[in-house]
Amino acid sequence: MVESLPAQHEAKAGAPAAPAAPKYLSLSGKLTPWHEATVHITQVGWTAISAVFEGIRAYWNTEAKRLYVFQLDQHLKRFANSMKVMRMAPPLTESEIGAQIVNLLKANELAEDAYVQPLAFFSGSVPGYRAVEVPTTEILITARPSPSALLTGRVNHCCISTWVRLADNMMPPRVKALANYQNSRMVSQEARVNGYDAGIILNNAGKVAEGAAACIYIIRDGVAITPPVTAGILESITREVVRELLEKDLHVPVVERDIDRTELYIANEAFFCGTMAEITPIVSVDRYNLADGQVGPITAEIEKRYHDIVRGLDERYRQWLTEV
Numbered sequence: 001m002v003e004s005l006p007a008q009h010e011a012k013a014g015a016p017a018a019p020a021a022p023k024y025l026s027l028s029g030k031l032t033p034w035h036e037a038t039v040h041i042t043q044v045g046w047t048a049i050s051a052v053f054e055g056i057r058a059y060w061n062t063e064a065k066r067l068y069v070f071q072l073d074q075h076l077k078r079f080a081n082s083m084k085v086m087r088m089a090p091p092l093t094e095s096e097i098g099a100q101i102v103n104l105l106k107a108n109e110l111a112e113d114a115y116v117q118p119l120a121f122f123s124g125s126v127p128g129y130r131a132v133e134v135p136t137t138e139i140l141i142t143a144r145p146s147p148s149a150l151l152t153g154r155v156n157h158c159c160i161s162t163w164v165r166l167a168d169n170m171m172p173p174r175v176k177a178l179a180n181y182q183n184s185r186m187v188s189q190e191a192r193v194n195g196y197d198a199g200i201i202l203n204n205a206g207k208v209a210e211g212a213a214a215c216i217y218i219i220r221d222g223v224a225i226t227p228p229v230t231a232g233i234l235e236s237i238t239r240e241v242v243r244e245l246l247e248k249d250l251h252v253p254v255v256e257r258d259i260d261r262t263e264l265y266i267a268n269e270a271f272f273c274g275t276m277a278e279i280t281p282i283v284s285v286d287r288y289n290l291a292d293g294q295v296g297p298i299t300a301e302i303e304k305r306y307h308d309i310v311r312g313l314d315e316r317y318r319q320w321l322t323e324v
Contacts, residue, residue, distance in 0.1 A: 168230075223255055281296070
């Protein structure tokens with residue numbers, strides 16, 4: 001059993017100030033100086049109800065002095081699917097959005113790890129909850145520094161949240177929408193207040209769905225298990241990358257099925273995976289240590305291989321990278 005949990009994310013006095021804003025963002029297909037990108041105050045609020053977004057990482061390779069965007073095409077495909085479900089009429093094609101992202105990273109002269117966020121929203125006078133295929137969809141893209149936590153020793157002590165995951169016939173989790181993240185916020189808030197690093201959320205059937213903002217894998221007896229896309233999860237790009245690495249590189253079988261809560265307690269290993277989470281080892285759940293409470297060997301190997309791939313160090317997976 002875990003007797004005490006480290007407050008890994010606790011705010012500290014004298015913390016460094018927020019980094020300076022980037023030079024540019026992209027709005028409606030045009031590079032715009034950061035401080036000139038404004039909207040009227042009356043547009044704030046309602047537009048967020050229908051807004052959808054993507055979270056994309058770019059990784060800096062110090063030796064090659066190159067920036068690589070990871071899985072750009074797959075992120076753009078998911079972004080397009082989210083807009084489709086929300087009945088948005090995109091003003092730009094997927095390839096045009098991709099070109100804007102690369103141009104934005106170049107314009108901001110980023111020579112470090114970065115986080116890119118395309119955001120589609122209904123602008124103008126039409127409230128987001130009423131807008132349907134109107135010609136007022138706009139796309140905002142931001143790109144700013146975001147250091148990777150890969151291979152830093154980060155681990156999570158988790159709890160099972162009392163909140164329940166959204167269902168597909170309620171607010172579809174496969175749509176990466178701002179409104180859906182209120183569910184995630186409640187999970188994260190509860191976990192932090194109760195002294196944990198992160199929360200794990202169950203769906204309406206009482207089965208494991210995912211973390212507050214990341215998918216989950218557990219390892220039991222040499223088999224990797226992850227909830228199905230019908231369990232109320234985001235259709236994670238990183239989750240599919242991990243599946244391929246487990247099966248092809250590590251020869252670890254992957255099973256996609258429902259996971260009971262108590263399976264987490266007796267798992268040999270577990271980890272979160274996602275764009276922001278990257279590969280985050282889970283070492284305890286509800287104060288039950290997983291195995292010996294240390295990062296497991298499969299998790300550690302996945303984190304190392306993922307690190308090498310996203311930084312362009314593993315030539316076998318260069319097709320997953322877009323060079324800036």
